Amino acid sequence: MLLRLVPENTKINFMAARKVAIAFSAILLVASIALFAVQSLNYGIDFKGGISVEVQMEDGKAVPMDEVRQVVNDMGYVGASVREFGRQDDAMIRIERQPGDADAQSAVIQRVREELPAAIPGLTFLDGNFISPTVSEELKRDGTLAVTIAVIAVLIYIWFRFEWQFGLGAVVALVHDVLLTVGFFAVTRLEFNLSIIAAILTIIGYSLNDTVVVYDRIRENIRKFRKMPMDELINVSLNQTLSRTLMTSLTTLLALFSLFFLGGPAIQGFTAAMIWGIVIGTYSSIFIASPLLLSFNLRREAMIIEDEKDDPTVDKSRPNNPFEQM
Amino acid sequence: MLTFPRWKVLMILAVCLFGVLTAAPNFLTEEQRAELPGFMPTKTLSLGLDLRGGVRLLYSADTDDVVKARLENLADQVRDIRNNNRAFRIRSIQTEGRSVLFTVEAEDQIEAARQELLPLTQNSVGATNALLGGGVQEVAMTREGGAFTLSLTDQGIEVQKRDAISRAMEVIRKRIDPDGTKEILLQVEGADRIVLEVPGASDPEEIKRIVGKTAKLTFHDVNTNVSPEDIARGRLGARERAVPFSDRPGQIVIKERVIVSGDDLTDAKAAYDQNGRPAVAFTFNTAGARRFGNHTRDNVGRPFAIVLDNSVISAPNIQVPILSGSGQITNIGTAAEAQELATLLKAGALPIPLSVLSERTVGPSLGQETIDAGKTASTVGLVGVIVFMLAYYGRFGLAANVALLTNLVLILGALSLFQATLTLPGIAGIVLTIGMAVDANVLIFERIREEQANGRKPFGAMEHGYGEAMSTIVDANITTFIAAAVLYMLGSGPVQGFAVTLAVGILTSMFTAVVMSRLILATWLKRAQPARLPI
8 A cells, every 4th residue: 555645635625724824924924024124134154254164073072162262262353153063073163354355364264273273182174264245245135136036037937827816926925935934044043145045046946836836737727627616726726736745845855854964064054944945835835825816816717718719629728848749 | 658669768768878877987986987998978076165175265356457557558559659750749648547648739740640540449359260350449549639539448448358367367277286187176257256266275375375476577677876875765767666675675776678577488497506596497488588688788797687576586797698598587595486486487477466355265074074974965865755755656656766866867977977066055956856856756646646536547547647747847847947047147156056956957857757757657557557557
């Protein structure tokens, strides 16, 4: 007997929960934006500029954080932050940009690199990094730009392939996912760096993937069940695709959890963002993107008439598909 | 859809074989790769800095200097024309912004001057091909009465800047990796940024010191008749300047005019002088040798100054005319310094000043640890997904798993073939692809289940399952692809690595999950002829 995540022929009434879901999301969204406005994000040096040095203790021993802090403070870098980086034997030291030019910044790295292992036996240098404010400003700008362009490109694509209601519904869901991910970083204080932008763009791709699968089914059913009321039709479509939605989320989460626990500290932030994004994206494609179609007053006439002109026996009139012939 | 003509089967197998061949070198040792026959691919994945350790520097090039220098040069050209022509008189040459301004007062001389100046505007730069041209006009001339303006065009400046950056990159390459064995990475980022990655390096200071040197070498005549008091008061002749010694206090007055410069060198290497002290031996090109020969012939007994980056290395007396075109720079500290100077001189002077914008040093242990962690994470994720698919879809899951593994081989092959750089985010991209690649199969299989539940026979269920799922799969993959493309265009370094693996993964997964799994399942279906699909 093969495993089943959900029983066949589920009849869960997702649409009944839509008002609750939308209210719930609205609260989360407001909270995310408020949190972001109040305490901003814990930007990494990618976006803030400054200096970071990663060190490691030999033989998996715990880094003596207080000692490291003491040494860094004694070197005159007051306000430097020292924290565990993913594992107990790994520590990340972040130092504000020091007065002077680029050479002054690398001199700081050089000093920490030499003096820290000298003061604390068993400590080795792993990674030193400094980023000037010019570059970090640009990275921030490019990151925001990338997310915006991706959302717009997607809007255009969906609009082109479906009706405008679908495009709008998908984009609202995307913005929802992006904002909640930002909120997630505002709450957890995880470092927000360049790789998180990559994670957000992947979440956009993934969440959209989910939404498009459901939308595709809705479109198909609109043509199949001419008499069914729209809310019921959306419900049927969601139930039909539920097994796939959960299955794909599960395999992706399997891979991501493996990365999170085994992939090392450097990508933990990235995978945490992805895991959160997959959960949120799955939720939003079921509870936000699809019910919104109803609110946008999606009507079947617009979608059916065209097809009937072409082919009165519309059973499977689908767009031309380059792969069908393979 | 379930019948595959023989040629299609062969093509699918050929793609798989190609994938295996291109991925294979990654699993061989260097010796084994060397023994492969010539037609076999030998390229392996190139690992990013975060995986192999090393130094990454982001430089900003100050291209404004290029414009300034070119403008000075243009003014000099006008001065040359003025000095060499008696038919007209050019007055008050000055530079302003991006233009050289001057006047010709006598009206009857304007046309003659214009004719003489015209060739300056016919210089085209950035020609892609010497025969076909395709360059842009570099200088434009306008005139109001006798008031001439020669301006550098925007396109011309653009070309000059780009040219300066690529020359700077060439100089950096020759300085850091004179033997071409270090696999350094040099690329332009944006309009005026240069990225330099030196794998395996651990000392960024050393690299920055070598890259940062301008290494502008010039030979000058010396004015020995200026007293130290006059130097201190700045009482120098026209086109003369005081330059400090590199190794001792004090200054020496040199004539601005350059006899020969580092640009005239064809070779430089570390050597020892007759007293056994470190020196750099150099050879001039023909033009340089002639100029240097002429000068030393006319100035026997007088000193000349060897100036490097605005300080005098030495100012030897000319004993005999040096007509051979080769010589030695002495008074260099250590043998290592001589070696460094020789490398610098051979690489040439840096055409534009560079400043460091960001710096990253990755220790070698971090790189290895990251690779190991990436491998473990991928393996565990892969095994998890494989077990899950088997439990969920049985025989169909097996087909999906074969497709998934083929997909990984294809990704590895494609990345090796195109020499894409694998970074840590890139590994994350691959692991993510493992999770997402089965999505297409999940879509198809779920559809098959549904079709079967609706009463279709095995063949029809399969046929419809693949058919109906197709447009969804295409839509879903295109949207992810859009995200990857945006990421690639706007991302930098490691983020781009992630975008590449993600995009490649989407393409290969379309092939394996849709085409390959169908071939496997169709073949099985025809053999087994089951009454019901075990899904």
